[in-house]
Amino acid sequence: MNFKKVLGDNRVKPYLFKARYGVEKESKRVDLSGELAKTDHPKSISQRDDHPYIQRDFSELQMEIITPVTETLEELFNYLAAIHDVAYRSMGKNEMLWPLSMPPGLPEKEENIVIAKLKSVEDVQYREYLSDSYGRRKQMLCGVHFNFEFGEDFIQALFNAQSDIKDYRDFKTEIYLKATRNYLHYRWLFTYFYGASPSSEKNFFKEDSLHDAVRSIRSSKYGYTNSEDVQVSYSSIQNYLYDLTSMVQKGLLSKEKEFYSPVRLRGGKHVSELADHGIKYIELRNIDLNPFEPYGISYEQAEFLHLFLIYSLWKDEGENCDEWVKLGDSYNDVVALEHPLEHTKFKKEAKDIIDEMEHLVNLLDLPNSGTLFINLREMLTNPSKTLAGRLYKESEKSSQSKVATYIAKENYKKSWEKPYQLSGFTDMELSTQILMFDAIQQGIKVEVLDRQEQFLKLQLNDHVEYVKNGNMTSKDSYISTLIMENKTVTKKILQQHGFRVPEGEEFQTIEQALRSYDLFSAKPFVVKPKTTNYGLGISIFKEGANYEDYQKAITLAFKEDSSILIEEFIKGTEYRFFVLDEKVYAVLLRIPANVKGDSKHTIRELVMQKNLDPLRGRDHRTPLESIQLGELENLMLKSQGYRMDSIPEKDKIIYLRENSNISTGGDSIDVTNQIPEDYKKIAVDAVAALGVKICGIDLIIEDLNAPATNNNAYGIIEANFNPSMYMHVYPYQGESRRLTMHIIHYLFPELLQNQ
């Protein structure tokens, strides 16, 4: 088959860069000084052996980060980032991840490398077998496995563009086999650029096998390889399977999965599926951890791999394919064992391949990040720009181990900088980010169905739950949220159930509302639009109002909505109760933007100091908002007799806003433990009356010490069907309430049963 022609077919073009990706990335847990951790796998991570995102590899301290299958590289790296955040923060503040494929100094006694304490007896036995066959030291090598699947549409288009192979499955298999053979043949190129295991640390080799630094110990014959007798053909899927089976029968391999080829053909989870369904995807295994990337592999590397595979498909191969692959092994061994700073023996061939790859990009109109070819050429010209070269040069200044420890620390710091964020998904709402964090930690599969809309699919085994905005779930009924959305209906129902709500009326016309002046004029009351939020169009009259002001307020409210409410104003302090499944999990007090005087600094300075808190930021990307110094704040200060440059006396609280919204710099204070049980019961019962399971209900309470049964002890202001959770999880003051985890446990009660 003429691959060059088929790939250039116009019908193939739209699908050329469609693919699916997945990464498994192993690394070792170390303490903050870079010594191997002696602790168990973090308890906060679900301990299931089949955790979809974070597992243990050979050793208890080897953490394996597994991404789901994604359809874009962006998404792949989002998951890599997110799962790393979860891994870091689950380990706690005393541990970090070692950024190198090569382990740090190993214990003298191999037995002190602890085998992963898995639940599956079979899995533990297999590790014991590996320990016996290869030694535990070699198992401490870490790397990245890159799973790659050509887009189904792409293969289909290729298939339609040719007529040599009639059977679609045969065709698909041939596609993967050809790409694999050429990949194996040319993989020395990858080793040159991205090999990154130049030196070993103490006790890795029993005797000092390597005297000088190389490009990649891991990819060389000193790395993690089968015995030389293990030879498998890639000429056809039948031969591949036959050889594998023979190796196992001969006892050269304990199982098929012990076959440590740089490329593994995959039909599914088990080798048997290969025979049944053909090749589904391939697993590239010859990738050293990239020390300079927090997730062990760079986006550009992944781009290179994809392009390199298309190149491998396009490029003609040698007549004898077994020979062709074997040649590749020998070339790779040469390059892997070259000194990191020396030019490669195959410099000319490398240049030709790069030129051809670039030609291909132009020919097929492939997307191109722009810097890839510049960087490749620079690395080719200057070996110290390759990963091995860079690591080697950095290490010359101190030591490889010190460099690795420094890098690990930087990654660690970055992961802890904004603990409320989930890297890779920071454009989503904070509550959703925190919920995703908890789900990943609990081993629940997280799929983002609609990113802009905060729409998630969560899955634990066969149990699927869809969640929007972190707390819109299958547990609440449609009608109960519609009830909450409608203030009039909410009030009527609460009133019918005997709860105190502000008395008042709804009006559809200005005239109607004006006619009811007498009903409100003499008491404290509020005029507000029926459905808008954010305080727009609301007027509060704490002492009643004259007719003119009443009229103005009504006109204002009608600008925001076609229906308005006029209600009695209830005095007291407003608390937000977060109720979940008939229990109050958090109560929050919100107070207006403020600073506390110290008799030294101006208000401006105090505001700037307070804004340094990493919890504060802009545009709801942080749990608290920065305090502004705008017109409204100036007015507020003025009304209290201050200016921006005033220096308030020690401990004097200066308010910069009248409203207590978090969005205008207000403080969130957790007061869950201070709220008496009887008020919590009011909240729970009111939420139950509305038929709601997840609700943020706002109560105004005049005096927490007075019993809730007192006449007018409280008033219910609103029930929110989309209460923000992050403000409870990361309050300005008081205890953090991990509501997101409660939601997860509410949606997946089996998590608690299985513990």
Next chain:
Amino acid sequence: MNFKKVLGDNRVKPYLFKARYGVEKESKRVDLSGELAKTDHPKSISQRDDHPYIQRDFSELQMEIITPVTETLEELFNYLAAIHDVAYRSMGKNEMLWPLSMPPGLPEKEENIVIAKLKSVEDVQYREYLSDSYGRRKQMLCGVHFNFEFGEDFIQALFNAQSDIKDYRDFKTEIYLKATRNYLHYRWLFTYFYGASPSSEKNFFKEDSLHDAVRSIRSSKYGYTNSEDVQVSYSSIQNYLYDLTSMVQKGLLSKEKEFYSPVRLRGGKHVSELADHGIKYIELRNIDLNPFEPYGISYEQAEFLHLFLIYSLWKDEGENCDEWVKLGDSYNDVVALEHPLEHTKFKKEAKDIIDEMEHLVNLLDLPNSGTLFINLREMLTNPSKTLAGRLYKESEKSSQSKVATYIAKENYKKSWEKPYQLSGFTDMELSTQILMFDAIQQGIKVEVLDRQEQFLKLQLNDHVEYVKNGNMTSKDSYISTLIMENKTVTKKILQQHGFRVPEGEEFQTIEQALRSYDLFSAKPFVVKPKTTNYGLGISIFKEGANYEDYQKAITLAFKEDSSILIEEFIKGTEYRFFVLDEKVYAVLLRIPANVKGDSKHTIRELVMQKNLDPLRGRDHRTPLESIQLGELENLMLKSQGYRMDSIPEKDKIIYLRENSNISTGGDSIDVTNQIPEDYKKIAVDAVAALGVKICGIDLIIEDLNAPATNNNAYGIIEANFNPSMYMHVYPYQGESRRLTMHIIHYLFPELLQNQ
């Protein structure tokens, strides 16, 4: 206590016209010729004895219409109208309601008046006792009972404005007692204006007791009264109860409820509650059916009654209150037995009272419908304008019975004119109106929580369900409706479950979308905004598109939403499946606005003829919309070679629109029985995959005869969380599917269990 002063207090003013109302209205079922019906109470109405809206009175053919308690007269009349609609349409097309208090001709043998076939043995026995004591003929008198409660705020304000009575309950009782005593004293005035039972028909009196017409047989001593020995004092609640109890003990009454006073004091459902809780409201019982009003009482009469009660509260009463009430009885008997066309003996007193009432309206700034006093004065000057006078004069031309039959027929016609509407609530959505109809019929209490928002509370015994828009209920989860609202998420989930949906992608920017031109250019596809509806911003390319048109379509779609979808276009016919609780209840085919030629009429004439169908109208107030003859229709005709004045040949179908929306004059055709089971199963399974209970799901099917398992046999276009139901209930062609009743039974399964 000085009632005049207290009522004039400024603090009382805002609450003066606050009250609660309720009406019970009895009437007899008759056939279309005005003969008493011989049928049982309609089977379509829930047969429960305690039906909240429609019960039987003494006889099986006496229908009692009961409104809920309302806070405005508007609402009261809305319910009266609605329940009458239900009553009429439940009786079927062969019966109507007799509009007079006096029965039509009665059977010679009293036993042929059938006692109501109630389930309660006690209730049947009581009717048998009444039959023995008063005779069945007298039980055939019908009337209106008007229940009236002063607003709690009003009584509270009155209470606060005085200091004579210290106990609130005593005060409240005194308010009602005074109003009642004066009402009884002056009720002759009401009898003069609104008495409406001038003559009896055959067999009502055993012998001819009355020789000439009067104002009100029913309110006179010939009406429905206790024996003269039954005397009860209204001087205090203690005396009232003591007298009542004595009457029962003496055997003059069988139970307290046999006391047929023109005003009954009410403490709740049973007399005993009067003793425990004091007076809660009063029941005015001296109201003849107003023959000229479809609901037996006019809005103005109700206004008069409210004003008359405030007047009764304001007006000084006689020293001896028992004497005062007795005087009222004798005055009333005089007026009731006056000839309908003669001036009343108390004309001067009547004029004074009207003047005083008008003075009171001005003094207290009460609302005033404007025509009330004009009408009262006209009736006083000209007795032929009173109800009795009008009926008498009309009857002189033919006979009272003919007049009544004519009126009954007019009411009957009106109720059947637009069977899809529910009178009193015609501003609400059609589906909600139909659902309310069904709920009322089934004896489910219906409360409108928010009229503009179509928000209902339905209640059967202790079981409450809230419903919005007729099909948003507690049965669906919040998340499943959010899934349906999001086209991208809906598609992903359906796809993951193996259903065929149009393939395509979502784009957030014009550039992204343009870059994917190659993916779509060569096949049929649709460009559409992600969330808007009503067809805005949608472009369909049935044969692919050139780049320029592609670009235009994308720009158009982005005008409607910040995200757009580009999807393959699936060929075939679109069907709407209505799925409820895993069953398909209706399938609808919608076809574009069209007329069928007859070789005689022009297209314009054919459209006008088709638009005469009462199912067609404007602005979604009818199940179908009128076909327009605008620019688009003209263009469409032109493209087929027609003009408005063309006369199409017989049976030729001429389309006036390309789109099949009902809102642009399209036809709805029920095809439920024509759809093969396998496609219904697809619809049911897809809805289940989305976790939805109530859903309108749109399938495109290319060939109904091809099995659904065929490759690309169908495509799912959309799942609607608010599918309109009325179009299935009143289709243009095909069987009516009463989806609203299925919803009711789904929400209240106990309705079926109890049958």
